[in-house]
Amino acid sequence: MPPANPHRSKLVVAWLACLLGVFGAQWWYLGRQRAWMVTAFSCAMIVLAQLYPDWWENPPFLMLLIPITAGFTEALIFALKPDDQFDLKYNPASGRTTKTGWGPVILAIFTTLLSGIVVTGGISIAVIYVYTSMGWLDGLVL
Template identity: 65%
Template structure:
């Protein structure tokens, strides 16, 4: 975590006051790349970004980019992003401040923003998850030969 040192007080403070709403939005929209981890200053954020980018690049080597194991594995970071968006949206402001804004001197007051983000995330996340599960089931059934003779 990037910190500024206050010479007068002799204590460390976060470089900026992080917003719970921004974290939730980043997790919901760009969670597959770990954008919210970068915003929070987590030390291993690059691993999530690298893994997602590698899976996307590997998916391009298949004749059908959406029906292959690397693309189907992307459902894991996508789901993690949606779950973290819900967690950040629905946790109390005091919890978020204690964990990510300790020593900033400001308090987070979010109001209805996180609730609306949680509703949006639930709708979008459940749709994406159902689509991903359907693709995985079709891929497995096709690989096992259970759909031989059926036209998809």
């Protein structure tokens, strides 16, 4: 039987947000209500993206940039939030205190690098998709 007031790890929440934030995994871990909405949205967009000839270049796949960006943002917020503030909000009655050290700082650096690559790439794909769909690149020789 799980404890009534589990102690939640700030580092685990930040890792979940960074790597699985597109599905709202950090919301499930924290026990937030309506976590299923993020998961359902992402799964629906992935299923809809499969209906297009190019699964990576279509509106449903590009809509995944919203939860991806939100996940990276939450990962940075959780990683850089002071331990006492995290405990006050997410571990009020666990009886333990969070002592994280350098792990969240390294995670924040990793998240910044990964989010820079993923979000910039996603924006680039979105711009090319819009330009191609509107015919602005017709006749352009690169």
